[in-house]
Amino acid sequence: MLIKKIKTHTTAMVIAAGLTLTSLGLASYSPPALAVAEESSIYTITVWKIHPGQHIAFIEYMQEWEAVYKIIKLPPMKWYRKISGDSYDFVSVSPPFDRTAEHEMERVGKERGLPIGYNYTLKLNEFVDSYTSTIVEGPQSMAALLSQIDK
Structure with a gap:
């Protein structure tokens, strides 16, 4: 159960970080x-x-x-x-x-x-x-x- 909670929490953090980076335009940034x-x-x-x-x-x-x-x-x-x-x-x-x-x-x-x-x-x-x-x-x-x- 503890491992499942850690995985869920880690997944949520990765998704949140990805959304934050995407909203900042950093995840999809490509140089000219x-x-x-x-x-x-x-x-x-x-x-x-x-x-x-x-x-x-x-x-x-x-x-x-x-x-x-x-x-x-x-x-x-x-x-x-x-x-x-x-x-x-x-x-x-x-x-x-x-x-x-x-x-x-x-x-x-x-x-x-x-x-x-x-x-x-x-x-x-x-x-x-x-x-x-x-x-x-x-x-x-x-x-x-x-x-x-x-x-």
Whole structure:
């Protein structure tokens, strides 16, 4: 009877721990799949929708950050404007954010009077209705993609 109680108690603890880890996202965590790609072919693509009437202010604001990137020798985002299609306004393509340069970027931005940290987000929200980002690898041909698949 004692062994059955211990087994039941142990099982309950394992289930509780599993539920806790799952609720924290730890049990199903898997690292990003960046390791399979050449770093030079990884980009962040962001689709931007700007508040009506805020396009010029947004462009001017992002131009100020472009100047910061130039000073600290990071490649700036490449911008594309919508000419037809969906309700977005701009698409930007950039290398993934360089965390090692973050402090330098904030230092130079602050020196230039730009908001940093959470204040950056608050300022950005004055112009941006919504945006979404994704990390991609490419460009690649369909043949190159097929060559990566185990059949």
